[in-house]
Amino acid sequence: MSTRMVVLASVLSVSALSGPTSASAMTHGVPVADPGVAPWLATVAPADTSSPLDDAVCDGALVAPDRVLTSARCADGLDPSRARVYLGARRLTADHGPARGVRGIAVLPGYRRDPSPATPGDPDNDRARYDLAVLLLDRPADVAFLPVARHSARPGGAVAMFGHGLTGIGGAQARPDMLHRGDLTVVARRDCAADDSALCVADRSARVAGCRLDSGSPLVSSAAGRPELVGAYSFGSESTGVDCVPGAPMAVADAAAFRGWILGPLPERMPYPLQSPMVTRVGNTMRCAMPGWDTSRGSLPDRVSTSWAALVPEGTALRQFPVDADASAATDKTTGPLSTLRLAPDLHLAGNPVSCVVTARTSGGSVRIASEGVTVSAGPGPGARQTRGG
Structure with missing residues (x-):
């Protein structure tokens, strides 16, 4: 998997x-x-x-x-x-x-x-x-x-x-x-x-x-x-x-x-992602970009939130770092930056993947999409700083 x-x-x-x-x-x-x-x-x-x-x-x-x-x-x-x-x-x-x-x-x-x-x-x-x-x-x-x-x-x-x-x-x-x-x-x-x-x-x-x-x-x-x-x-x-x-x-x-x-028309549906979120890293900064939405298959989100998740060495648990997102970003179909995570040294997570998780909601349901994990040389720790936007 x-x-x-x-x-x-x-x-x-x-x-x-x-x-x-x-x-x-x-x-x-x-x-x-x-x-x-x-x-x-x-x-x-x-x-x-x-x-x-x-x-x-x-x-x-x-x-x-x-x-x-x-x-x-x-x-x-x-x-x-x-x-x-x-x-x-x-x-x-x-x-x-x-x-x-x-x-x-x-x-x-x-x-x-x-x-x-x-x-x-x-x-x-x-x-x-x-x-x-x-x-x-x-x-x-x-x-x-x-x-x-x-x-x-x-x-x-x-x-x-x-x-x-x-x-x-x-x-x-x-x-x-x-x-x-x-x-x-x-x-x-x-x-x-x-x-x-x-x-x-x-x-x-x-x-x-x-x-x-x-x-x-x-x-x-x-x-x-x-x-x-x-x-x-x-x-x-x-x-x-x-x-x-x-x-x-x-x-x-x-x-x-x-x-x-x-059996009816079901006009309100959960958002349907066009692709997964995209994560890029420059130095100690990781940036998550919006996935974009297929409006022929789902509704545009009313609300969007993001979090960051890092797999611990055992690979069976997640350490998560919540990040707020602008609700206005929900209607943005571009793949521009949605949130930023700044990494602090943490030897425990060194060499392990970090993923951005986007949750988008409508009255027809919510969808949760994760990016591919990006391996970092030093993962987020208790002192990690997070900022909004690009």
């Missing part, structure tokens, strides 16, 4: 439906091996990944030939120009199906994340509202899509969840290769502290639970013997401070409630 993608990953889951398929998924779900069961399943990963098993970030469902529905928490911050969608993945290491690029992303208006009452300092445990996003594919898919339900599922209704998330925390099988399915029942919203944009589901046998990387996983019901999409997995027991609790109620963004938006 490139330095840019490492930075982004760090800045940056019914009887008629049963059957086999392949990938990895929820705690105590059933492996699915039959390729005919969920051809509409969509798995989102970086475009330059060597293996979706290692780098897939979430799942979703193909709801029209050229659009995928997933969770907003999966899509918000994703760089659409560097994303790939695999359709009908059976095994993430081999049989992961046809792939498509992404020509645009729209996040449902009103999306927001609320800190977990149990662990308010951990954003991974946040609850979410209006947690839906649409990924527009670069060309139509040749596989069957999953219709969006016209009516919200009611308590007592049977649903099945399909996903590639973890089967537990830790252990050799926490990230298995096969797709999994879990049979669930719709319960009252109060059981999972969901708002009116979501449904609540649980396993009455107290076994199946959503887990890490299940975000966006489709929840499917059967209508007149045919599958239809009722929602996308949003959050589960992690919001109470404990991961992957078997049988714990789970919140599911209600797809039927927003069917018109999902």
